[in-house]
Amino acid sequence: MIDLLWSDPHESQETQGFEHNFVRDPQKQNNIVNFGLNNLNQFLKRNNLSMMIRSHSICPDGIERYADGSLITIGSCTNHSGKHANDASILVIQKRMIISPKIIKPQTGGEQAVHWLEIDKNTISA
Numbered sequence: 001m002i003d004l005l006w007s008d009p010h011e012s013q014e015t016q017g018f019e020h021n022f023v024r025d026p027q028k029q030n031n032i033v034n035f036g037l038n039n040l041n042q043f044l045k046r047n048n049l050s051m052m053i054r055s056h057s058i059c060p061d062g063i064e065r066y067a068d069g070s071l072i073t074i075g076s077c078t079n080h081s082g083k084h085a086n087d088a089s090i091l092v093i094q095k096r097m098i099i100s101p102k103i104i105k106p107q108t109g110g111e112q113a114v115h116w117l118e119i120d121k122n123t124i125s126a
Helices: 002-006 037-046
Strands: 033-035 052-054 063-066 071-074 088-093 099-104
Parallel strands (some): 052 071
Antiparallel strands (some): 063 071
16 A cells, blocks of 8 residues: 555656665655656556546656656645645546646745635536
């Protein structure tokens, strides 16, 4: 389960295969890896999927696309750990797999208030 939750794609799409992920596994327990485009494509094909959406990474712009959009990573909190000044995002997924990212900017001035993001209900198909 840890492997599924914390493994990341390689920084470069040219790097193939699995390699130990020392950033997420500093104790070297060998259960967290970086995976290549070849591993992603194998997984998607084997499971009859066209894309994967994941989180648990800091994305400076709230969202990152990998492998021509077949892997999307979203960040779920702004200004992670109070030091990254990163955006967050949510994805609105419509009926015909139209995916619209909604970017959430960090608050300025150090305020710790919660602001609800309103989404126009007419843009979401049930």
